[in-house]
Amino acid sequence: MNSPGQYLAVGGSLVLLVFVLELVRRRRLTEEYSFIWILGSIALLVLSLARRLIDRVALLLGIQYGPALLLLILAFFVAVAALHFSLVISRQRRQIERLIEDVALLDAQQRRLHDAASPSPPPSSISSSRVAGSRRQ
Numbered sequence: 001m002n003s004p005g006q007y008l009a010v011g012g013s014l015v016l017l018v019f020v021l022e023l024v025r026r027r028r029l030t031e032e033y034s035f036i037w038i039l040g041s042i043a044l045l046v047l048s049l050a051r052r053l054i055d056r057v058a059l060l061l062g063i064q065y066g067p068a069l070l071l072l073i074l075a076f077f078v079a080v081a082a083l084h085f086s087l088v089i090s091r092q093r094r095q096i097e098r099l100i101e102d103v104a105l106l107d108a109q110q111r112r113l114h115d116a117a118s119p120s121p122p123p124s125s126i127s128s129s130r131v132a133g134s135r136r137q
Contacts, residue, residue: 006049010049016041016044016084017041017042017045020041021038022035033088040077043073047073051066057069082127
C-alpha cells in the first residue's frame with residue numbers, strides 16, 4: 001500500500017541525507033552540525049517507510065490523522081535545532097567578546113612598548129616652542 005506521497009517522502013529523505021553527507025565531504029558543513037542533520041534525515045527516512053507505525057502511534061496519542069504526527073515531530077525537530085544553534089551562537093559571541101578584549105589589551109601593550117622605545121624629542125625644541133607660543137599671547 002505504497003502511495004506516491006510515500007515515495008516522494010522516501011526520495012526527499014534520501015536526497016537530504018546525501019546532500020548533508022556531500023556538504024561534510026566538501027568541508028562546507030562541520031561534523032558538529034552535520035550530526036543533527038544526518039540524524040534528522042535518517043529519522044525522516046524511517047518515518048517515511050513506517051506509515052502504518054505512524055498511524056498506530058498517532059491513534060495512541062489521540063491524533064486522528066497520521067501525517068499530523070509527522071508535523072508534530074517536525075516541529076519538535078525544528079525547535080531542538082533552533083535551540084542548539086542558539087547555544088552555538090551564544091558561545092561564539094562570548095568567544096568573540098573575549099577576543100576583542102584580548103586584542104584591545106595587546107594593542108595597548110604594544111603602544112606602551114612603542115612609546116617607551118621611541119626616542120623623545122629633544123628638550124630644547126619643546127621649551128623653545130613653548131616659549132614662542134607664550135610670546136604670541
